[in-house]
Amino acid sequence: MKLPSRYTPTGRFFGGGQGVVTVWRDTSLDRDVAVKVLSTQGIGGSLRNEAMLLGKIKSKHVVELLDVGIEQASKKEYMIMEYVTGSDLDTYSPKDVRDLYLTLYQIVAGVADIHTAECIHRDLKPTNIKRDDSGIIKIIDFGIGVDGRQVQTASGRGTPGYRGHEFYKTNIILSASTDIYALAVLAYKFCFGGLDAAFYDVPPTSPPSFASATLGQSKERLAAEISSLLDQCLDSNPAIRPSAIKLKRTLAKHISQGVHVANFVHNGKPYSISRSSPSYGISFANCSFEISYDGIDFVLKKVSGDIFVNGIQVGSAMPLFESCVITMGAGSGIDRVFIPFNVSHPEVVL
Ligand SMILES: Nc1ncnc2c1ncn2[C@@H]1O[C@H](COP(=O)(O)OP(=O)(O)O)[C@@H](O)[C@H]1O
Ligand SMILES: [Mg+2]
Numbered sequence: 325m326k327l328p329s330r331y332t333p334t335g336r337f338f339g340g341g342q343g344v345v346t347v348w349r350d351t352s353l354d355r356d357v358a359v360k361v362l363s364t365q366g367i368g369g370s371l372r373n374e375a376m377l378l379g380k381i382k383s384k385h386v387v388e389l390l391d392v393g394i395e396q397a398s399k400k401e402y403m404i405m406e407y408v409t410g411s412d413l414d415t416y417s418p419k420d421v422r423d424l425y426l427t428l429y430q431i432v433a434g435v436a437d438i439h440t441a442e443c444i445h446r447d448l449k450p451t452n453i454k455r456d457d458s459g460i461i462k463i464i465d466f467g468i469g470v471d472g473r474q475v476q477t478a479s480g481r482g483t484p485g486y487r488g489h490e491f492y493k494t495n496i497i498l499s500a501s502t503d504i505y506a507l508a509v510l511a512y513k514f515c516f517g518g519l520d521a522a523f524y525d526v527p528p529t530s531p532p533s534f535a536s537a538t539l540g541q542s543k544e545r546l547a548a549e550i551s552s553l554l555d556q557c558l559d560s561n562p563a564i565r566p567s568a569i570k571l572k573r574t575l576a577k578h579i580s581q582g583v584h585v586a587n588f589v590h591n592g593k594p595y596s597i598s599r600s601s602p603s604y605g606i607s608f609a610n611c612s613f614e615i616s617y618d619g620i621d622f623v624l625k626k627v628s629g630d631i632f633v634n635g636i637q638v639g640s641a642m643p644l645f646e647s648c649v650i651t652m653g654a655g656s657g658i659d660r661v662f663i664p665f666n667v668s669h670p671e672v673v674l
Contacts, residue, residue: 325395327359327402339363342370342467347407356407357390361400370467371401377466378405381441385434387464408464409457413450418514420540422579425550428511429575429672430461435507436568438463439500444470446498448506449483450513459674474499485509485523489560492527501562507571508557515539515546527560547578547620580670582619588650588665597622608661611652615644615665622667630654 325333327348334356336347345360362371378389391404418424431453438445445452445466452465468481475498480491488505490497512531513519520531534551538544546554553574557565577584585598590606597604603616611629615622621643624633631638632651644650646667653660 325359325361325400325402326397327393327395327404331357331359331404343465348404358387358405358407360403360405361395371403373471374466374469375403377443377469377471378403380471381438381443383434383437383463385430385461385463386437387462405464408454408462410455413453413455413461413510413514416450416455416514417517418539420542421544421546424511424514424539424546425575425579426672426674427455427461427514429572429579430674431463431507431510432568432571432575434461434463435503436572439503439568442471442473444472444475444498444500445503445506446470447482447486448503448510449486450510453510470498482506485519487528488558488562489527490562499562500567501565504557504565504568504571505562507568508554511554511557528558530558549574549620550578576669576672577620579672583670584617584620584622584667586615586617586622586644586665586667588615588663590661590663606652606663608652609659613650613652622665624650 325346330352331348331350334347334349338345342362343360344363345358348357348359350357360371375389375392378387387408388406389403390406392401394401416427418427435445435448445463446468447465448463453461453463455461477496477498480487480496482491486506486509488502490502509519509523512534515534515537522529522531534546534554535548537546537551553566553571559565582599585596587594587596595604597615597617599617599619603614605614605626606612609629611631612626613624613628613631614626616625623641623643624638625641627638627640630653633642633644634648635651644665648665650663650665651660652663
């Protein structure tokens with residue numbers, strides 16, 4: 325293969341299913357790049373499709389497209405990408421729950437960016453995800469990706485075990501939820517060390533819940549909120565599966581355990597609740613409640629009288645939304661007190 329003279333071959337290469345990826349030195353910018361060509365001629369268009377998708381997506385967690393071209397002699401299309409160092413996640417085994425959350429967070433952040441760009445990856449699995457030498461995770465291989473929010477297809481292409489229920493319908497409709505299913509399958513592999521036979525049933529059946537996973541030497545379990553969200557990602561109805569954004573927010577909340585701060589205003593004065601002062605009680609007329617921080621959520625407790633959150637009456641303890649208004653009193657005007665409440669988001673540091 326011959327590329328423009330600024331590139332020199334390094335001799336390193338990777339063989340995939342369809343693609344052959346070789347590593348070249350870009351002598352102008354003094355960095356390595358990865359060059360992908362298709363090993364099989366005639367599947368026409370799929371490298372172009374891959375390049376078009378990569379060109380649309382901007383993400384710290386998706387490999388970056390640098391250029392495309394056609395080799396003079398062979399007339400073969402090639403695609404030049406940033407070279408992602410490190411290895412793929414095929415043998416990754418989380419050392420504890422936090423390690424798993426941080427890994428999933430990065431993957432989910434990439435998937436959220438793919439979906440925001442209105443693309444579907446369609447082949448998420450551990451061998452299509454790399455962790456570079458600085459620990460940053462990047463999603464690669466958009467070979468069978470889709471440009472669009474939804475696609476109706478006659479083709480069941482994808483990887484056995486990672487295909488959701490929609491692949492087994494007469495009328496196959498794929499969407500962002502198709503990636504969410506595959507994402508949970510790869511999370512399952514990380515948690516259990518392999519895939520349950522249920523994933524290979526046609527259509528897939530229900531594997532044991534994520535709640536039964538124990539991670540690392542300390543046999544730690546996932547938080548109930550995370551395990552039930554991951555179980556939901558495997559629902560046979562794609563519409564039930566949570567979005568990548570929802571997964572990202574929930575993982576971020578658990579990664580930031582103990583460092584959230586909630587701010588609210590009461591009687592014109594600002595207050596905050598955090599780990600160092602984790603609860604605050606408020607009363608007005610015959611209404612009262614307490615907000616208390618459990619390290620993950622800010623929970624409304626000891627509710628008495630007419631208390632509303634975003635206009636909906638609350639009878640018992642409930643976690644508060646990250647941004648809401650708490651109202652005390654059911655009357656009108658001066659018979660009511662409004663308390664704007666906000667949780668600050670600490671940045672997830674990778
Ligand atoms: N940009 C890249 N940087 C580093 N390695 C890559 C890159 N793209 C692909 N690879 C390696 O090449 C292999 C095959 O590429 P991939 O795009 O997954 O093709 P296939 O469709 O054949 O699976 C990958 O599994 C990965 O190991
Ligand atoms: Mg691949």
